[in-house]
Amino acid sequence: MKKTPVVTIVAVGIGAALFFVLSRFVAIPSPVPNTNISIQYGFLSFMAVLFGPVAAALMAFIGHALSDFSFGWGVWWSWVIASGVAGCVMGFAAKKVNLADGKFGGKEIVTFNVVQVIAHLVAWLAVAPVLDILIYAEPANKVFVQGLTAGVANIVTTAIVGTLLCFAYAKSRPAKGSLKKEN
Amino acid sequence: MNNFFNYIDRPSPVHSLTGATKLTCLVLWTFAAMTTFDTRYLGFLIVLGIIAFAVSKIRFSDIRGTLLFTMGFMMLSAIMLFIFSPEHGVEIYGTRNVICDLPGKYALTKEQLFYQLNVILKYFASMPVVILFVSTTQPSEFAASLNRIGISYRIAYSVSIALRYIPDITKEYREISKANQARGIEMDSRKISLMSRLKNAAAIIFPLIMSSMDRIEIIANAMELRRFGEKPKRTWYSARPFRAGDYICMLLCACLLGITVILIKINGSRYYNPFV
16 A cells, blocks of 8 residues: 555544444453453554554544544543544554564564553553543542553553554565565 | 434524534533533533523433433442542542541542532533534534634545444444354353453454455545545535524634633632632
8 A cells, every 4th residue: 555645544534433433332341340442542553553643643533532422421532632642652663663564573563562552651641641630620549540540451452452453464465575586 | 324423313503503613612612611610600501501402402312322321421430539539629629528427538528529519510511512513413514614613624534534434334343243153253242251252353353454454545546536635625515604693603602611711710710619
């Protein structure tokens, strides 16, 4: 896939739609009651590697806002913005990892996971709780515990789902220099 | 086709406002309700919201599901709030009137109750506009209105694509899921362990995501062939011109935000304090 501006715009749209579908319909119940494993962040990290920070931030922001809208009770802006930030930071892995060339080995896996852990820490332990306190005046210890729980859960799902997705996608691409000229 | 957002097609004064107006009002109103903790003003916003509901001809039965869901969510969050921070109200209002002592470090104070009441009122003050917005705005008009309020049409188009393809992707998800069930993959989460649950989810999610990658390419090609993005501006099929009612509504909502700011000035903070 060639990366033109139009491809990026479409990727943001389809990415947001998938983010929405994954967060609304693909609920994998976790052992903790009333919490689902949010697979959408694994998907987001994969898209971030493919399309970069700006596209990933928009995808997460739009997808999260739409799913909040569709629940009907109002948009929890602080977490929507945190999702966008997570996508943006994850996107910086795109510079180091080039999936389109079909390369996703040990070095890339480490880079990818370091970046995604940083992204989740920034989003759920800094941005989300601070905005919760600023916008909604929630008590600090509550929002930090919420952020920590969400952050850890998201890091684990991203590590599993994101890595596997990148791996599967890279394998489906022809590797760079894999074709040889025949004499 | 697109009923995840519960659009209800029923002519009313609220429906006839343009999407851009409703979006602007939504932003202004939610900011007004989010910022203030003044109980009297929140009460006023709730009454105003109910009036707007009556005008829009949305029936109670249309939104009962949403309401019940919200109530459940609110209960849970209220309990959590109390468990984590039973003295937050005391911190905010500066006085401590204990109603009764509870085991451990917990005590029920008037300040905490009042603070939590305000939090619940805030939900109720911003919920009506969100429900009104989603149930009276056509999804396709939503994207057009984003462009209207100054967001680049490329981003507005991304939103439009998202709204257009959510039903398609959902359908595809169900199809893949059914196909896999026909092949004997158990989807009932009560019958299997967490590991196999994850594995089964992967059997659906991977094909779904990979086929979406192809979809991106197809749509992008079609748009490029039609020279999308060549010009700095574009028009929208569903865009409508502003009328007097639109300006009045936007002005009204701007006033609501204005009142919030004035109240912060008068009260000296975001909170209205009846305890001093």
